Amino acid sequence: MNLYRYSSPSAFYPVAGKLVPWFGWSALLLAIVGLWIGFGLAPTDFQQGEAYRIIFIHVATAWMSMFIYLVMAFWSALSLGFNTRLSGMMAQALAPTGALMTFIALWTGALWGRPTWGTYWAWDARMTSELILLFLYFGVIALRNAIDDDRRADRACGVLALVGAVNVPIIYFSVQWWNTLHQGSSVSMVAAPKMAAIMLAGMLVMAIAVWFYSIAVALVRVRCIILERERGAAWTSQLTEPGKT
């Protein structure tokens, strides 16, 4: 199988369409399981009471907000380096979902911080850099909307996305580099998790659910973008025939 074939929008469009239900239904199923673990099985936290149950969405969406940005920067780099149409479309498709994840992470963090730290918001390094991430997503979306020519928009947004990527390691390491109100990570690749196994399980299942949701939504959106941008191209006339999409 020649994978390069799928780098053309015409070949990718039907493939993306076939993948969407798999990721979408898996996301729903995993979210149900994750919420069942989070609310049904995981016990009350001995320090935070029931308020800690917010972390099941907070951590999952905060991870995703950073990861989507890196993926968007990756596609932007491909778009800038190889000038491939689909790369720019992929980057374009990811920005709104990245902004959504960032918003949810900030919102749930505020509602968790109030009962746990005593404040909704503090201008500490972690929260400020996450807020900058939200503005970077907004900036990429606004820049895209401001430029009529799609290929020029790809390049401009690509540069912005790549420059903004320096913010992601700043978010991630902010709790180590600076003295932040936000606590250090509870989950790490190199050390034992600082939480009960069942809580960790709920968090990881929710994280995978958020992953699959983001993939499904990005695939649907990239299909819309392909239709919007390739309008008039000969191959798209086959798309709306029954059974071909």
Added chain:
Amino acid sequence: MSEFFAMGGYGFYVWGAYGVTALAIMVELLALRARRHAAEAAHAEAAAR
């Protein structure tokens, strides 16, 4: 049941977090559906010509 919704006194925070998350996801899905329908309709129109 009401104990579950009270969340040990943290109901406002927990359900405020989960409720807005659910709402935000609904908004994204509905907006995306509208976009897909618009793109497909514009496309079908162009193909019919």
